[in-house]
Amino acid sequence: xxxxxxxxxxxxxxxxxxxxxxxxxxxxxxxxxxxxxxxxxxxxxxxxxxxxxxxxxxxxxxxxxxxxxxxxxxxxxxxxxxxxxxxxxxxxxxxxxxxxxxxxxxxxxxxxxxxxxxxxxxxxxxxxxxxxxxxxxxxxxxxxxxxxxxxxxxxxxxxxxxxxxxxxxxxxxxxxxxxxxxxxxxxxxxxxxxxxxxxxxxxxxxxxxxxxxxxxxxxxxxxxxxxxxxxxxxxxxxxxxxxxxxxxxxxxxxxxxxxxxxxxxxxxxxx
Numbered sequence: 034x035x036x037x038x039x040x041x042x043x044x045x046x047x048x049x050x051x052x053x054x055x056x057x058x059x060x061x062x063x064x065x066x067x068x069x070x071x072x073x074x075x076x077x078x079x080x081x082x083x084x085x086x087x088x089x090x091x092x093x094x095x096x097x098x099x100x101x102x103x104x105x106x107x108x109x110x111x112x113x114x115x116x117x118x119x120x121x122x123x124x125x126x127x128x129x130x131x132x133x134x135x136x137x138x139x140x141x142x143x144x145x146x147x148x149x150x151x152x153x154x155x156x157x158x159x160x161x162x163x164x165x166x167x168x169x170x171x172x173x174x175x176x177x178x179x180x181x182x183x184x185x186x187x188x189x190x191x192x193x194x195x196x197x198x199x200x201x202x203x204x205x206x207x208x209x210x211x212x213x214x215x216x217x218x219x220x221x222x223x224x225x226x227x228x229x230x231x232x233x234x235x236x237x238x239x240x241x242x243x244x245x246x247x248x249x250x251x252x253x254x255x256x257x258x259x260x261x262x263x264x265x266x267x268x269x270x271x272x273x274x275x276x277x278x279x280x281x282x283x284x285x286x287x288x289x290x291x292x293x294x295x296x297x298x299x300x301x302x303x304x
Contacts, residue, residue, distance in 0.1 A: 037103070114236065123150050124249070130144055135273065170184050179203045184207075
C-alpha cells in the first residue's frame with residue numbers, strides 16, 4: 034500500500050510538522066525523517082494530504098531507498114507528542130490457561146493480567162527514546178517496583194529483548210504495531226469527536242484513546258497470576274479425585290456415594 038509521509042522534520046527548528054501545518058511544495062522547508070531528503074508538501078483534492086520526496090536535481094547516489102518513511106515519521110512524531118505530555122492508552126491484557134472439561138463450568142480459561150488503562154506522564158518517570166539494557170526503546174515508564182517499555186514495531190524493526198530479560202528486570206513490554214496501524218490510519222476515525230482528522234490529530238487520538246494495533250508482549254505480574262490460576266486448577270482436580278471437591282463453590286458427589294435412580298416415565302435406570 035502506497036501511503037504518503039504524514040510528518041516531516043522542520044529544517045530550522047528540528048520539530049516535527051504535520052503536512053497540514055506547513056506551506057505547499059518545497060516552501061514547507063521539511064526533510065524526510067528516514068532518508069533526510071527534502072520533502073514537498075502535497076495539498077491536493079484527490080487523496081489525503083502528504084509529503085513526497087523531492088529528488089529533482091539531486092544526484093542519484095544521494096537518493097537512498099526509503100521504504101519505511103511512513104512508519105518512521107509516525108514514530109518520530111509520537112516521540113514529540115509523548116515528550117509534550119500526551120497520555121498513552123494501554124489495552125486490556127488477557128492470557129489463556131488450560132482448564133479441564135470437568136472444571137470449565139466454574140473456572141474461566143482466561144486470566145486478566147491487566148485492565149485497560151490510560152497511562153499519564155505523572156504516573157511514572159518517563160524517558161522518551163530511552164535506554165534499557167543497552168537498547169533504545171521508544172518510551173520507558175519507570176515505577177517504584179517495575180518498568181514498562183513501549184516499542185514501535187514494523188517490518189525491519191523488531192523488539193530487541195527476550196522475555197527472560199524482561200522477567201529478570203521486572204519490566205513489562207507493549208508493542209505498538211505501525212504496519213497494522215497503517216491499514217487504519219486514514220480510514221478509521223481516531224481524532225477527538227470520532228471524525229477523521231489531520232494526521233497529527235489521528236496519531237494523537239490513537240495514542241491517548243485507541244487500543245487498535247497495540248499488543249502486550251509481557252507484564253511483570255503475569256507469571257504470578259498464571260501460576261496462581263494453574264495452582265487453583267490443580268487443587269480443584271485433586272479434590273475431585275479425592276471425592277471431596279467443592280470446585281469454586283460447586284459440590285460434587287464422590288464415586289462411592291453414587292446411587293441408582295429409576296425413571297417412572299421411560300423405565301430406565303441411571304446413576
